[in-house]
Amino acid sequence: MMIWIAFALLTALAALSVLVPMARARKETVSPAANDAEVYRAQLHEVERDLERGLIDAEQAEGARTEIARRLIAAGRAGSSQESGEAKGETSLRFARLAAIAMLPLAAVGLYLELGSPDIPDQPLAARIAAADANTDINLLVAQVERHLAENPQDGRGWEVLAPVYMRLGRTTDAVNAYRSAIRLLGSDARRETDFGEALTIANQGLVSAEARVAFEKAVAADPKAAKPRFFLAIALGQEGKTQEAIAAWQALLADAEGNEPWVEVALSELKKIGGEPPAAASAPGPSVEDVEAAGAMSDEERAQMIGEMVARLDERLARDGGSAEEWMRLIRAYQVLGEKDKTAASVKRAAAALRDDPAASEALRSLAQEIGVPL
Amino acid sequence: MIVEIGHYALVLAFVLSLVQSVVPVYGALKADNRLMATAAPVSGMLFLLVGLSFAALTAAYLSSDFSVVNVFENSHSAKPLVYKISGVWGNHEGSMLLWVLILVFFGSLVAAFGRNIPDVLKAATLGVQAWITAAFLAFILATSNPFLRLLPAPAEGQDLNPILQDLGLAIHPPLLYLGYVGFSITFAFAVAALILGRLDAAWARWVRPWALLAWLFLTLGISMGSYWAYYELGWGGWWFWDPVENASFMPWLAGTALLHSALVMEKRSALKIWTVLLAILTFSLSLLGTFLVRSGVLTSVHAFATDPARGVFILAILCVFIGGSLALYAWRAPALKQGGIFAPVSREGALVLNNLLLTAACVAVFVGTLYPLALEALANDKISVGPPFFNLTFGPIMVPLLMVVPFGQFLAWKRGDLLAVAQRLWAAFAVAIGAVLVVAWSQGVEHVLAALGIGLAFWVIAGSLSEILSRARFRDVGLATGIRRLAGLPRSAWGTVLGHAGLGVSVLGIVAATAFQTEAIRTLKPGETMTISGYDLTFRGIAPRRGPNYVEDVAHLEVRHGGTLVSELDPAKRVYPARQQPTTESAIATYGFSQLYLSVGEVRNDGGVDMRAYYKPLVTLIWLGTLVMAAGGVVSLSDRRLRVGAPKSGRAQPVPAE
Structure with a gap:
């Protein structure tokens, strides 16, 4: 009006x-x-x-x-x-x-x-950013963080927060730069290097570049069991045409998998594509689809029994072959949820013994023990 | 709301300018005071509306309102404040809006300061001015509307064009436009006179100051553009005969001719019809310049052909205004009364010669600028007409012009005595010959052309000064009275002297900087020294530095002259990451009127850096001369007297000694 x-x-x-x-x-x-x-x-x-x-x-x-x-x-x-200026x-x-x-x-x-567009009001940027919290326009939030970073380019945390948002928005080149800044300012670790490599790979239309490879290798060096960088490195080997090495990498990766990870399917198909056989362990590592479906149709007792059997299977495997820190902790949590105090305490002790050489895992285990109130 | 108010004000200005195009002109033809009375207030209103519109666009830039397409495409929230403002006219749409703003600004100036202009002439002039306004507002609204909106608004703007982030470039276009567009007033005066069929004394009286004002701004605008190119482009040239430069230089040449012929017309009622033609041609060349720069035809004729909407529109405006005014001229000019007769050797005659030479120079530039375009369009051949062409055509025309400048000042109106003038110019001639001999002796005979050029420059300077000194008659009346007489001279006389002397100063700078420039290109490692024209440049190292929106490698050099440190230079190579665009920041040290100019090139792997150094003697005189010229314009403009040329009666002529 x-x-x-x-x-x-x-x-x-x-x-x-x-x-x-x-x-x-x-x-x-x-x-x-x-x-x-x-x-x-x-x-x-x-x-x-x-x-x-x-x-x-x-x-x-x-x-x-x-x-x-x-x-x-x-x-x-x-x-x-x-001289005749008569008014007209x-x-x-x-x-x-x-x-x-x-x-x-x-x-x-x-x-x-x-x-014109009489019904479009003025939209000054400052006012839009101030109002951004209310209507949560992701682009404006990003703009807000970008402004902050333009003024404080040494804020590594800021870059780290912004990077995955860029990834989600599809601004992969910006994401690469953000991850690079985060690593430069906060230092290199397995997760940052992995994310950086992933961003590079996606920005590069799925091709693992030399720079991305270096990032993944750094990540693996920091955490040899980490699945994601090894996954990408296996892809890289395939892309480079080193088929035998790629097959070995995939098989090693799948051997360590529990089977329910989202990437297992991709890994299996990649492996099949280059003519490799999946390792035996990968075939039935966790509850299979049938198991879960069956559990849905069971009564409570039956379900408890089935879960108990599954936990027992895991227990048995860990006792026989050993396993990763994550697997040990899953076992501990499972016993705790099932209410078996003795077995919980026992599994904590066994895990502590098995993970003795891994300081990071021991630390995680200690905090878990504290959380569930079991003395280590 | 502000943005939309700006948009509406622009639309309203367009409709109002249509009213203004008809009502006062019709009133002037019918001698109806009531219709003519609308001209001045409506001109003020048009300025208000377009000004409001421009302010609204500026507000949108300042608040980074990316719901405006123009702001989204040409701004960025991280731009420094000054460049947000200059960004308003740093793009096509905004610059056209500025063009129209200056157009209506001049219209309102005529309305405000033209109280003495006869009503009929004022009404018709403002009406004609409104035709131009209406045409360009239609162009903006139809093809280059800066107020189009975008929903949803993007979060960030697209542009941080680093080349445009320069203070020189922020001021340059407005100045240039003030000159270009200022000539629209003389054009409107000329067309109004043709429509009314009257070229009276009042016409001549009122055209000259407007021509002078426009010329003043154009001189400053061109000079500033030249200096900007000199320090920003990184290789030390100050004039490139580039089509964009020529586009502003042609109206300047024609405008200078107009200035002189308007003088004849005001004082002697002669050259009326020629003055009208020059007024039309000058603004036509301004329009042509706008077309060349704005249609994209310069980048490539074919690029223009693929997106022709804008270019065709401007071309249509061009054809209607130039063709229409020339047709009107052909139809009405024979009916205009010729006035004032004069002998060939007279002030008038000298000014006719000036006009002929300036027009010929303008034609030379015109051909050199448009021939390649025509050839590309017709024969699909791409040729480039470079400095050699202009040096061979423009130069030879300028030399006789410079030679006759001092004569013109001395010659009497109506009929003059060449020999008597020559006798009074002997001192200036001696100065010029002296300058030639000194240069030839100190620089060697191979520089004989340069020596002659410098002599010519001194001839112009000394000649224009001796005119005013002779008018003071120191020899007859003594020093004290002489000085009093000098101070009592009309300001227009001082304006003439400054204008001509400034020209001489510029010529001096041009000749010296061109002929005696030295250049040295070396790859230096830190600690190494290069020598140019007696200056030792020691490279101390190169280091990265961060600016607000760029990163740069800054080299540091110490300059020694005869062993003492005289200055330190920090040339740099800049990269603006947002655009991945590198620029060169040259470093300039000024010694007296001369400059040492240094820019850096590639950084080599072994730590060496390519350096390009120039020593340019007297180079600053090129621009100082234009400032002196402009000062002459200001002085002359401040002289509000009516003028009349007082001829010497035949019997009072001093008889030259046999």
């Missing part, structure tokens, strides 16, 4: 700038020759003044005066010959008024409606 009032005001001003002078002007005409005469008279004065100041001598002044007088007489003659008809005036009152607003509003 406000905007239309503003438009109306402007239009009224414009119309008045035409109407008011027309109403106030005198209804007479001035002969153009009279203007000329005025100029010539002023020129005569000028000659006198120049003469007084000694800029021209008497002869020059005389010459100029003669010249101007000649023009002045000519102007007078022209003026008298066309009112029709043209009426047209001019009509133009100001009717055409001006109609044409302006008509044209504006064709071109």
